[in-house]
Amino acid sequence: MTANATPRRLELRILRGTPMAPSPPQFESYFVEEAEGMTLFLALNEIRSQQAPSLQFDFVCRAGICGSCGMVIDGRPGLACRTLTRDHGSVITLAPLPVFEWLGDLSVNTGKWMRGMAERLETWIHTTGDPDRLSLEAPMEPAEAEAIYELDRCIECGCCVAGCGTARMREDFVGAIGLNKIARFRLDPRDERSDEDFFALIGDDDGVFGCMTLLGCHDVCPKGLPLQTQIAFLRRKMAAQALK
DSSP states (O other), X not given: OOTTSOOOEEEEEEEEOOTTOSSOOXXXXXXXXXXXXXXXXXXXXXXXXXXXXXXXXXXXXXXXXXXXXXXXXXXXXXXXXXXXXXXXXXXXXXXXXXXXXXXXXXXXXXXXXXXXXXXXXXXXXXOSSOGGGGGSOOOOOHHHHHHHHHHHTOOOOSHHHHTOHHHHHOTTOOHHHHHHHHHHHHHOTTOOOOHHHHHXXXXXXXXXXXXXXXXXXXXXXXXXXXXXXXXXXXXXHHHHHHHO
């Protein structure tokens, strides 16, 4: 938008409702004047401040770090705080992320799903040694630390789960985020579990073999994580182990 350009009038079509409401959710339209550098987060805050005080949506950091503001934006999962309105048409359709427990309007309970997945896959460092050792910074090769950091950039926003076809069909599917967690702890030299231990957690249709390779998770990840690469790697490792 140039300095002399007339600001666009944006229409945000938002799916509104709550699980306890007697009527089904329906789209409602709200209009805002687009500002330079406006994000969907800013537009939603303006709507909640001036037009719809009861509008439910989640946010914490506003910087693409917490993952709270995940929602379906024009049919594609994404983060409201990192989505510029100028990259969309004058009519923008918003809906809550599927798969997760719906709380109301654009708000879903990703935390409940993430906790269940973490407990099921035991996504913490396992060690039988001295627990005090974990409080120290153990030496680690730079390449090793970089590989772990790359997978640790996941912010658990839920976009990959919402964009996954298998997650829509299999309630117990751990999703790309669960498989990414396994890949991350498998790389960590402090974790004393064997490949057999890791593969026992994901070696079925609710794990790595449930992935239909549709690349939805890879395409919508706001952090650009190599999710499909990790899934393919785990499959190859498990196949090679089975052939031994």
